Amino acid sequence: MSLLRIRCPLLEESLSCQWIWTGDDGLPLTGEGQIADLPKNASSVQLIIPAAQVLLTRARLPDAARRQPGSVLAFAVEEEMLREPEANQVSWIGSAGGEDILAAVDKKRLTQCLDALQAAAIQVDEIYCETLLLPWTPGEWSFAWEGREGFVRTGEFEGGATDCGGDASPPLSLHLMLEDAERHGARPASIALYTIEPEGAMTFEESAGEIMKNPAAAPDIEAWQRVLGIPVYIAGTWDWRGAQQSSISLLQKHRRWPPFRGLLSRLRPAVWIGAAALVLHSLAVAADWALLANEERALHQQMETRFRALFPAAVAVVDPALQMRRKLIEARHAAGVPDTADFLPMIKTVGPALSELASGSLHAISYDSGRIALELAAEEGLANRIAARLRENDLSVDINPAPTDGGAGIVVLVVTTP
Template structure:
């Protein structure tokens, strides 16, 4: 996934201000780079803002007592004495340190940060992370890292703290560096690694002379510094914190899942299209079957007949024709009784409690000695060509069972 790095220095004022940028791939290789306003930068899924060291003030302070929500609200007032500005314009971001009950605090001007967030939003650049350049260089154990361009730069003193440096040259060290070494007291760094800022028009040679600063700790040369290509560890605090925290992304991994989602979407479309085609075929077959039924009905009973429900009207007309010819129909009472009487007549007296006939169905209310007797009776009736449906079976409590049998003829006997 490509990542757009945007460098915000003290020269940036608003959305019209040009600023350096670099489009990098997953390995950190620079694909494109340039200097332009935000609206002219390449659009990508993920953007990281990098603030120059002189825009972020860092210090350590004792962690206030109480719960986290209460002391987080007090951070701007804690930072006031260090930033020397109105607390209402202070955006303070806490970070853990190696010392218990001590926190590192990064301070940014809230009004300037609001402009960055508003400008990137207007330019449709999804700014999800904002970090200080001060914390980007690698930090060796018991060492400090100094990034220098010959007259200014910045110093990283710990995983979560650093400071900006100015007013120095090849012979005179920056005053802030000397003060930091003095403040370290009996715990100075083992060495200071100097990384020269990489410039497009000035090549940095490993054999280039080190500044003659005569420091109390060794000064060693490191690799050239280039914010465009430097790795960005996840441990670097995100300055988009608190009120500036980006909204949660429900589909943070969408680019990685995109091929799978496309496959699922294609399968869903195929399923929907296939279902519609199947329903269309079934609807066509139903229509053809209905037309065939209507054609048979009109051929049998004439075209003058009003047709509403072909199967029902065919059954009724067929029954009427049989009655007119003196032939019993399957829905008549007599054929049903004739088929059932030979089986029901073998039951004990009093077994048949009631008999009802309605719409071609004969309902018998029977009382038998055991419930298993109903199974045997059902098989006998079915052998006579009857459809049998048993319902409402229950035990009477006197050793007998009662149930209702609904009978209908399967075919004309």
């Protein structure tokens, strides 16, 4: 499988880059130039962002926010980036010490780089931070030095670029990082120093199947140890071209998983079928609603016609059922027949349901047009049982709170006929 690894600084308008191509035969080919001149048709493409252009920082995030888009996570690093959150592309890359580790880059320049690569028919599969490609051992820091500047990896997901230093004086920022780690009880036991190959110093020669490298200059180790107060040793040379594969990608959510390639095009017929079914269902619901509304109007018209036939003197008919009920009550009263909504029939039904009440628990009773209000001194459970018995006798019951001056433990049951 062929691999194209590109190191592209995000500061240059020309978008020139360095690259290494490893073909199916395992032999590497390197180059430098414009993005448009990069090799094409690689099986996998990795973009390496220089350490100085990626901020690795800690933050405390809710669990649900860890997989949120970068526009949401950008607010967590707003103070450290010193620019508007919308200008940052932020990714959650892991956790350490109970805190979340975020990687932030300049969103505009990263987008320009990715757009230029896409215009050159190159689709990036992974984006890596140069800092996290440096070898690292727990309890130890790794430092890459190119003679004047460098970058340090302090943990599995942490590190950063340093300022300038010299042969006998390590970067001041490295010294300050050690002091901060000591205050937090995380001072490393030693620092493994890797010298960075100068540009053009890395040559590829096939010798016993190995890649030969030109040596790179190292600083004065003893002087660095005196200044830093910590053991420093030469761990070897380092070059991003030959760095080991990393699992910490800043573009994990954009991976091109082969099983899902072309999924949208394959699902397009199903989407159209589903949309058509939804439209048909909506039309059917609308037709059913219109049919029911028409039936309701027809029934209302039938009731109004019957009511006018029985009571031709009626002037306005708004609710035929209610008006018929009232006329029926008037007819019963005129014939001397009690109605179920009268006081005596209602109290006859309500009385047996109050058998559980203690003597004196019924404080007041009132009646008005088929409505009886009972003010009781009863606990909630007893009031609910009384209401259940009344509902069994086809009465409607509402349990209302007592008036403010009624005292504690007072409830009001409002009983009505259906």
